[in-house]
Amino acid sequence: MPELAVQNAPAKPIIALEGIGKVFPGVIANADVDFDLRPGEIHALLGENGAGKSTLMNILTGIYRPDSGRILLDGVAQSFNSPVEAIAAGIGMVHQHFKLVRAFTVAENVHLGWKDTPRFASAQVLEARTRELAERYGLAVRPEARIDELSAGEQQRVEILRVLARQARVLILDEPTAVLTPAEARTLFKALRAFRAAGNSVIFISHKLDEVLEISDRVTVLRGGRKVVTEPTANCTTTKLAQLMVGREMVLGGLREAMAPRSEPGRVVISLQNVSAADDRGRAGLIDANLEVRAGEILGIAGVAGNGQRELSEILTGVRKPTSGQILIEGVAVEDPSPSLFLDIGVGHIPEDRLRSGVAPSLSVSDNAVLRAYTEPPIAQGILFKPGAADTLAREIAADAEVTLPSLRTPIRNLSGGNQQRLVARREMRIARLAIVAAYPSRGLDVGAIATLLRYLIDLRNSGVAVVLISEELSELFDVTDRIAVMFKGRVMGLFETQDADLETVGLLMGGQTKQPVVQTVEAA
Amino acid sequence: MSGLQSLRLVRVSAVSGRRILAARVLSFIAALAVGAIVLAACGFDPLHLGTQIIKKSLGSRFGLEDLGLLLTPLILTGLAVTVMMKIGLWNIGADGQFYIGAFAATAIGLFVKGPEPFMLLLCFIAGAAGGAVWILVPTLARAYGKVDEIITTLLLNFVALLLVYYVATGPWRDRTTGTVASTGRVPYEMPDFFGSLHWGFVIALIAPVLFGLLLRYTKWGYEIRLTGANPEAAHYAGIPVRRRMITIMLLSGAIAGIAGMLEVTGTVHRLQGGISNNYGYLGVMVAVLARGSPAGVIAGALLMAIILNAGIILQTQGLTTAAVLALTGLIMMFTAVADQFAHYRLVRALPQAAATAAG
Numbered sequence: 039m040p041e042l043a044v045q046n047a048p049a050k051p052i053i054a055l056e057g058i059g060k061v062f063p064g065v066i067a068n069a070d071v072d073f074d075l076r077p078g079e080i081h082a083l084l085g086e087n088g089a090g091k092s093t094l095m096n097i098l099t100g101i102y103r104p105d106s107g108r109i110l111l112d113g114v115a116q117s118f119n120s121p122v123e124a125i126a127a128g129i130g131m132v133h134q135h136f137k138l139v140r141a142f143t144v145a146e147n148v149h150l151g152w153k154d155t156p157r158f159a160s161a162q163v164l165e166a167r168t169r170e171l172a173e174r175y176g177l178a179v180r181p182e183a184r185i186d187e188l189s190a191g192e193q194q195r196v197e198i199l200r201v202l203a204r205q206a207r208v209l210i211l212d213e214p215t216a217v218l219t220p221a222e223a224r225t226l227f228k229a230l231r232a233f234r235a236a237g238n239s240v241i242f243i244s245h246k247l248d249e250v251l252e253i254s255d256r257v258t259v260l261r262g263g264r265k266v267v268t269e270p271t272a273n274c275t276t277t278k279l280a281q282l283m284v285g286r287e288m289v290l291g292g293l294r295e296a297m298a299p300r301s302e303p304g305r306v307v308i309s310l311q312n313v314s315a316a317d318d319r320g321r322a323g324l325i326d327a328n329l330e331v332r333a334g335e336i337l338g339i340a341g342v343a344g345n346g347q348r349e350l351s352e353i354l355t356g357v358r359k360p361t362s363g364q365i366l367i368e369g370v371a372v373e374d375p376s377p378s379l380f381l382d383i384g385v386g387h388i389p390e391d392r393l394r395s396g397v398a399p400s401l402s403v404s405d406n407a408v409l410r411a412y413t414e415p416p417i418a419q420g421i422l423f424k425p426g427a428a429d430t431l432a433r434e435i436a437a438d439a440e441v442t443l444p445s446l447r448t449p450i451r452n453l454s455g456g457n458q459q460r461l462v463a464r465r466e467m468r469i470a471r472l473a474i475v476a477a478y479p480s481r482g483l484d485v486g487a488i489a490t491l492l493r494y495l496i497d498l499r500n501s502g503v504a505v506v507l508i509s510e511e512l513s514e515l516f517d518v519t520d521r522i523a524v525m526f527k528g529r530v531m532g533l534f535e536t537q538d539a540d541l542e543t544v545g546l547l548m549g550g551q552t553k554q555p556v557v558q559t560v561e562a563a
Numbered sequence: 564m565s566g567l568q569s570l571r572l573v574r575v576s577a578v579s580g581r582r583i584l585a586a587r588v589l590s591f592i593a594a595l596a597v598g599a600i601v602l603a604a605c606g607f608d609p610l611h612l613g614t615q616i617i618k619k620s621l622g623s624r625f626g627l628e629d630l631g632l633l634l635t636p637l638i639l640t641g642l643a644v645t646v647m648m649k650i651g652l653w654n655i656g657a658d659g660q661f662y663i664g665a666f667a668a669t670a671i672g673l674f675v676k677g678p679e680p681f682m683l684l685l686c687f688i689a690g691a692a693g694g695a696v697w698i699l700v701p702t703l704a705r706a707y708g709k710v711d712e713i714i715t716t717l718l719l720n721f722v723a724l725l726l727v728y729y730v731a732t733g734p735w736r737d738r739t740t741g742t743v744a745s746t747g748r749v750p751y752e753m754p755d756f757f758g759s760l761h762w763g764f765v766i767a768l769i770a771p772v773l774f775g776l777l778l779r780y781t782k783w784g785y786e787i788r789l790t791g792a793n794p795e796a797a798h799y800a801g802i803p804v805r806r807r808m809i810t811i812m813l814l815s816g817a818i819a820g821i822a823g824m825l826e827v828t829g830t831v832h833r834l835q836g837g838i839s840n841n842y843g844y845l846g847v848m849v850a851v852l853a854r855g856s857p858a859g860v861i862a863g864a865l866l867m868a869i870i871l872n873a874g875i876i877l878q879t880q881g882l883t884t885a886a887v888l889a890l891t892g893l894i895m896m897f898t899a900v901a902d903q904f905a906h907y908r909l910v911r912a913l914p915q916a917a918a919t920a921a922g
Contacts, residue, residue: 355799357798357799376801377798377799377800377801378801381800381801387799389799394793394795395793395795395796395798395799396796396799397793397796398788398789398792398793398796398797399792399793400792400793401788401789401792405785405788405789408785409789409796409799409800410800412782412785412800413782413801418782421781421782421783422780422781422782423779423780423781423782423784423785424780425779425780
């Protein structure tokens with residue numbers, strides 16, 4: 039239960055945002071958002087990915103300039119040109135991706151770029167100062183440790199300490215628990231409550247409902263860049279918040295009509311039986327997944343990014359090897375899954391992080407276009423590789439993707455993110471005879487391009503290809519999928535026929551909540 | 564806020580080869596100018612020294628022969644380093660592989676008897692195998708243990724150097740002429756075709772071209788390029804990344820070993836302590852100059868050979884070794900600076916009118 043700050047009358051806000059608007063090319067990130075922060079409160083900012091939470095906070099801290107609206111600080115209009123000015127005014131933000139120098143010690147990071155840092159100071163002096171700060175704010179850090187050696191939770195404490203050391207009155211945390219273990223999250227919450235008790239304020243960005251209910255005093259919900267509501271947390275329940283966050287209206291856009299009706303379930307193309315897989319750090323990334331991917335259907339994978347989707351998509355394409363369980367392709371168990379095996383049988387893969395694994399940024403567009411086709415004629419002839427044939431294929435893919443290229447010799451990193459994504463998507467669709475696994479294919483695309491892309495996935499489905507669509511956009515999943523599986527913390531939490539699924543249930547499952555927790559039922563009985 | 568227009572340096576990520584080349588030519592001239600000023604201040608006549616260098620290195624038959632003899636090992640060690648750069652790894656051990664290539668070729672040359680062409684082929688194979696063996700441990704450590712290849716290849720240089728010193732001054736030392744620093748003469752010699760310049764030079768010229776063609780026109784070459792550019796993407800494309808890495812590292816060692824073999828059978832005809840002449844380390848510089856282009860290795864090696872040759876000539880004109888080294892370093896430093904500066908462009912900064920007007 040949230041501990042409500044003792045307030046008789048609402049205090050005058052420290053920060054007030056009025057009518058904030060921000061447009062990026064093709065995207066309305068914020069539109070007419072009002073927001074206020076009172077002294078001594080923890081104010082949660084809740085919304086799906088892309089709802090405009092981070093943009094709003096980046097505007098507040100001077101990373102972006104608003105296109106419209108104004109910022110009031112203690113009732114006076116104010117605008118920051120950079121985060122340095124914001125922190126000087128007592129507003130500090132801890133970003134989702136830490137901004138620490140990995141090769142430096144904790145003490146050095148805390149003192150970096152701080153006007154109070156002694157001009158000439160030995161490591162001992164800096165460490166002693168850091169130790170003193172850590173005690174004052176109740177944040178356990180090891181001043182002499184290098185950032186490299188620290189866990190994510192420890193790194194986060196260093197980030198928070200950096201901000202607090204600069205006498206911040208307002209602490210903004212962007213998805214702070216995404217990288218934390220439950221124990222670390224509890225420590226964080228304790229520190230936040232202590233900070234609030236001293237009369238300071240916290241803006242807590244999250245999409246996890248239970249956390250918001252636990253830690254915040256008030257909650258503001260954003261959806262599609264607009265503010266939906268601001269409510270005292272005490273009036274909220276997970277169900278209500280999930281409804282507010284996801285919204286009821288969906289943009290169908292005629293996509294559903296393009297999907298040929300299914301008379302019966304398609305044959306099972308890829309089947310996972312109790313498959314588990316380790317993530318990049320060797321921890322459990324995917325746990326006991328049972329999933330059937332069927333021909334002629336789009337299977338949606340819902341969930342907040344980082345809940346096992348990467349591992350799942352890599353298992354389905356042979357890029358990652360399972361630690362246990364079995365993968366069956368058309369009913370036959372695969373002994374030694376490998377990328378080339380899945381390539382040979384016609385499984386396309388649009389990876390979630392194209393620069394990391396989908397393309398070689400420094401190689402030409404042409405070289406990247408043939409990445410999945412270079413072993414076969416006409417690109418390959420015996421041991422030979424034919425650059426001319428590669429160019430031809432690249433030109434075809436670019437034409438399909440409606441990307442105009444300056445030259446086929448340009449390194450692919452010189453293209454915009456959206457164009458890279460389109461090229462990769464078309465390249466993978468070409469090889470998808472049996473199935474395609476598309477992880478966040480609409481990332482970086484504008485609305486028109488997203489519709490085109492989804493349309494192509496539907497065409498593949500209608501022609502009998504099995505499609506797996508991993509997405510954070512529930513509206514996208516409800517628009518084009520036949521079935522939806524929900525993932526949370528590496529597990530498949532539930533599987534629904536899309537036509538029978540309701541947003542609320544899916545939204546709750548994404549946050550690890552079920553509509554009626556089992557424990558409650560038992561207690562009631 | 565400010566309406567002032569100011570000039571700013573902006574970094575651009577992709578730079579054309581032409582721009583780099585132009586920057587380098589400028590930097591080379593700048594380095595020569597600085598060198599000339601220093602030489603003049605020390606009482607030398609820079610113009611006279613300059614003409615001497617050009618006359619003696621490029622204007623005479625002996626000079627050209629020497630240039631060719633320097634070029635041969637430089638191209639090959641430069642190529643050895645470039646080959647590994649192509650897959651994203653550094654071979655700092657070309658010097659050691661050079662020594663072991665020379666060592667293996669000498670062993671065959673001294674202790675096996677046979678008809679000359681056959682024996683040369685055998686020495687060639689031994690040299691290549693020696694270089695490959697010398698990088699085998701770093702290769703396996705890198706491929707299976709992710710051990711940094713820079714350290715392992717570098718440290719093995721000293722082991723190779725000491726091994727060669729030991730055999731050249733100990734068990735294999737020349738007992739006919741009584742010199743203590745080298746082995747006896749290896750009886751098999753690479754045939755010459757231009758004065759003292761031997762066919763090893765031709766091998767050295769062909770090797771980078773051949774490697775460049777392999778990269779561009781074979782499936783294997785595509786796989787190497789992809790693995791070097793992004794190992795994760797290569798894995799995703801179905802390429803056995805580890806196997807390609809192992810092949811490339813062994814190939815790199817073999818090329819450096821061949822350089823050592825050619826040095827023994829073509830140029831020095833004996834194994835001696837200082838036979839590598841730092842060619843392995845200079846190969847790293849050649850590779851950096853070549854920026855990963857196999858054909859560029861030839862150009863880089865040529866520049867390096869001219870600098871080395873000029874150094875020898877300058878020493879005959881009374882300059883100390885230290886001054887020559889300083890001049891060499893000056894040129895290298897200016898080149899490195901030029902490569903960085905080629906990435907910057909001077910732009911007129913626009914006032915932020917659009918941004919402020921909206922607020």
